[in-house]
Amino acid sequence: MGILNKRAVEAAMAERPTPDIRTGDVVEIKLEVPENRRRVSIYKGIVMSKQNAGIHTTIRIRRIIAGIGVEIVFPVYSPNIKEIKVVAHRKVRRARLYYLRDKLPRFSTFK
Template identity: 55%
Template sequence: MGDAAEPVTQDSSSVSLKTVRPIKFKRPDKTTRHIMQILDTEAVEAVKENREILDIKSCYTVQLKVEVPENKCQVSIMKGIIIARRNAGLNTTFRLRRLVAGVGVESVFPLYSPNIKEFKVMDKKEVRKAKLYYLRDRMNALRK
C-alpha cells in the first residue's frame, strides 16, 4: 500500500488529493471590501448593458414610467423635478419631487431598479447646488 505523502495521479486531468492551505490576508476587512467593490461595479455594468441608463443630475425635469410592484400590469407615469441624487454604486438613488393635487410629494427611486420602465428627460436647468431641498418651500418652481 502507498504512503499518504505520495500524490495520487491517474490522469493529467485528475486533481491531486493534497490539501490546499488557505491564503492568509493581512487585513481581511480591506480585502472583502475590495471584492465587494468589484462585484458592485460588475453588477452596474450588467444593468447598463441590458437597458439604457441616463446620466441624470439635480434640477432635471423628468418623466418616469414606473411599474407598480403590487400589480405588474399597471404602469404609472410620474413627472417631476430631481432634487437630489445619492451615488452608492448599485444602490444609487434619486429623489423626485412632484405636485399631486397641489401638494408637493417626494419619492425616492433606485436608479438601476427594474421597476423603472422608461426614463425621459423633459427639461435641463443649470444649478450650482447638488441638493435642491430649498425647492420644498418654493412650490412655484414645480408648476410648469
C-alpha cells in the first residue's frame, strides 16, 4: 500500500506541483466549483493544521468572513484544486493553531 500511495502522490505532483505548506502560512487556493459551469473561486486563509497521510493529505484553512471565523479542510492532492500559492509565512511555535478559535478575529485576518 505504501508503494501505491507514493506513486499516487508522484502522479498528482506531476500534474500540479504543490508548494511546501506549513502551519502558519497564509495560502491562496484556487478551487474549481462544480456548479452550472466550472467556475474557479479563490479561498485565502491561514493554515491551522496539516494532516500528512500520503495521497489523503489535508490542510485546515481559517479565515474571517463577515466577522465570523470559518474553517475548511482541503485535500491537498484533490483534482478540484487548480493552484495553491503561499502568500506569506507567519512565525508560529505550534504544530496546530487551534487556539485561534478563541482569539479575537484580528489574529485570523491578513492583508
